[in-house]
Amino acid sequence: MKKIGIILILIIILPVGFLIFNEIGKLNDTEKVLEETYKNQLEAILFSVNQYSDDIVNSWANKIIEIKNDRSSLRNFITDNLAIKSIFSLTKNNFESIHFVFDKQTETQSDSIRKLIGSLLFANENLIDKLFEYQKSGYRKLEPLNRDNLSIVIFTNQNASGSDELIGLAINPDLFVRKILLPRLQQVSQNQFRIVIRDSNDRFIISSDNKEFTGGVESEKPMWLLPQYKVGIAFAGPTIQDLIRSRATNNILLIGVLLMILLAAVVFVYSAVKKELELAQLKADFVSNVSHELRTPLALISMFAETLELDRVKNDEKKKEYYSIISQEANRLGRIVNSILNFAKMEAGKRKFNFEPTNLNDVIENIFQTYSYHLYNKGFKFEKYLTDSLPAVRIDSEAISEAVINLIDNAIKYSNEKKEVILRTGISDRKVYVEVSDKGIGIAPDEQKKIFDKFYRVSSGLIHNVKGTGIGLSLVKQIVDAHNGKIELESKTGAGSTFRIILFPIQIIEGVF
Numbered sequence: 001m002k003k004i005g006i007i008l009i010l011i012i013i014l015p016v017g018f019l020i021f022n023e024i025g026k027l028n029d030t031e032k033v034l035e036e037t038y039k040n041q042l043e044a045i046l047f048s049v050n051q052y053s054d055d056i057v058n059s060w061a062n063k064i065i066e067i068k069n070d071r072s073s074l075r076n077f078i079t080d081n082l083a084i085k086s087i088f089s090l091t092k093n094n095f096e097s098i099h100f101v102f103d104k105q106t107e108t109q110s111d112s113i114r115k116l117i118g119s120l121l122f123a124n125e126n127l128i129d130k131l132f133e134y135q136k137s138g139y140r141k142l143e144p145l146n147r148d149n150l151s152i153v154i155f156t157n158q159n160a161s162g163s164d165e166l167i168g169l170a171i172n173p174d175l176f177v178r179k180i181l182l183p184r185l186q187q188v189s190q191n192q193f194r195i196v197i198r199d200s201n202d203r204f205i206i207s208s209d210n211k212e213f214t215g216g217v218e219s220e221k222p223m224w225l226l227p228q229y230k231v232g233i234a235f236a237g238p239t240i241q242d243l244i245r246s247r248a249t250n251n252i253l254l255i256g257v258l259l260m261i262l263l264a265a266v267v268f269v270y271s272a273v274k275k276e277l278e279l280a281q282l283k284a285d286f287v288s289n290v291s292h293e294l295r296t297p298l299a300l301i302s303m304f305a306e307t308l309e310l311d312r313v314k315n316d317e318k319k320k321e322y323y324s325i326i327s328q329e330a331n332r333l334g335r336i337v338n339s340i341l342n343f344a345k346m347e348a349g350k351r352k353f354n355f356e357p358t359n360l361n362d363v364i365e366n367i368f369q370t371y372s373y374h375l376y377n378k379g380f381k382f383e384k385y386l387t388d389s390l391p392a393v394r395i396d397s398e399a400i401s402e403a404v405i406n407l408i409d410n411a412i413k414y415s416n417e418k419k420e421v422i423l424r425t426g427i428s429d430r431k432v433y434v435e436v437s438d439k440g441i442g443i444a445p446d447e448q449k450k451i452f453d454k455f456y457r458v459s460s461g462l463i464h465n466v467k468g469t470g471i472g473l474s475l476v477k478q479i480v481d482a483h484n485g486k487i488e489l490e491s492k493t494g495a496g497s498t499f500r501i502i503l504f505p506i507q508i509i510e511g512v513f
């Protein structure tokens with residue numbers, strides 16, 4: 001059985017365990033891929049927001065280059081685009097030559113702003129040189145420069161006369177994100193995400209859903225043109241982590257349930273196989289027990305018959321004794337064969353019962369008369385206590401007799417020094433019963449249920465020496481069941497046993513009692 005248990009565990013639990021580990025491993029891989037893909041997607045969205053800002057400012061740059069010599073067009077342009085504060089230009093590397101085209105706030109060419117821009121450009125001289133180098137290779141780059149509240153974007157240009165100039169525009173960052181970026185953010189997010197713009201101190205500026213945002217973001221990038229701002233993305237509903245976690249929890253729960261079912265199946269298969277093996281073992285024991293049971297009376301009969309046949313016994317009394325042994329053993333043989341046949345019939349459901357209203361006392365009295373000689377001979381005290389006026393029961397007398405005789409047989413077999421068998425009839429709880437009590441070896445509590453199973457024999461201590469087939473009590477139980485009765489057992493190891501067959505009187509069945 002241990003081997004079978006181990007094999008079952010190996011062939012069921014191991015593959016399932018492997019599968020589960022594999023699944024969990026795969027789950028982690030999938031989660032990683034999913035997370036990576038999501039991260040990439042989020043970054044692509046943030047990239048597109050930056051690209052869009054770049055495109056807007058690029059289109060402004062083109063327009064400025066186109067109309068820079070026409071003051072009134074420039075004035076209109078700057079008025080139309082609220083986010084542009086001022087536009088300026090200067091010849092290459094001559095930061096003193098800043099020429100204010102227009103400044104929306106002051107409407108004048110304010111000296112302080114001119115100075116501020118001048119010093120900012122001066123501080124970024126190298127960068128500006130690079131921009132001109134790019135221009136030589138035919139590439140115009142927008143470069144943000146920031147100081148205090150000033151956000152400017154500069155780019156290079158070659159004017160009609162072929163000389164290089166630097167053009168810049170000061171941007172109102174707040175208006176830029178609110179008026180220009182926000183509609184774009186709303187379009188990109190499509191209510192699936194929240195795209196949030198915050199400043200470098202994580203102070204909230206705007207969000208694509210126009211609501212205040214306080215939580216954390218999944219991914220965040222600085223804005224190319226307004227580096228003092230960051231654009232971030234957050235989930236509108238549950239986060240990807242939430243989704244993955246709930247999926248993982250569901251999967252693990254499912255696997256847990258599956259494992260439980262498999263374990264239950266293993267336990268079921270194990271106990272079924274165990275039962276079958278035990279039954280096979282019991283059957284094998286039964287065959288050897290039956291052979292043994294048959295061999296003993298046969299040996300006795302043939303021995304005594306032979307002795308008589310050879311006329312070796314001169315004494316008449318001895319002869320009589322031998323004849324009686326032969327007859328007793330023949331009876332025993334008959335009983336064994338009968339009980340095996342009856343058992344087989346019962347098993348096949350072919351035994352017919354002949355139920356008749358009967359007084360149980362008559363049946364017991366009959367058994368007592370037949371068996372008292374046999375019991376006294378074996379040194380037993382054999383007594384009967386029959387309760388008068390028992391209500392009639394509808395029974396098959398022969399079958400009930402067979403059951404009671406089986407119980408008496410056991411009482412004899414399983415008694416030691418204290419040889420005492422008592423038959424008792426009575427009424428209890430409006431039912432009729434017959435009891436067979438002995439003062440024998442008794443039955444341990446954990447064996448008491450099993451002894452009614454077919455072929456089962458208690459296999460400890462003394463009992464090994466006692467012959468039997470293991471079908472006696474199972475036959476008794478089958479007979480009692482066929483009468484819709486009950487069999488009860490009260491037993492204590494070393495003190496004796498009482499088997500009680502309980503039957504329903506006819507009055508109870510017919511509602512008179």
Ligand code: ADP
Binds near residue numbers: 440451468470474
């Ligand atoms: P068996 O042929 O072995 O007697 P039974 O089915 O009649 O088979 O009984 C099953 C087992 O129950 C016996 O092997 C014995 O261990 C136990 N048993 C039955 N009757 C008694 C009893 N009166 N006292 C003690 N043990 C009993």
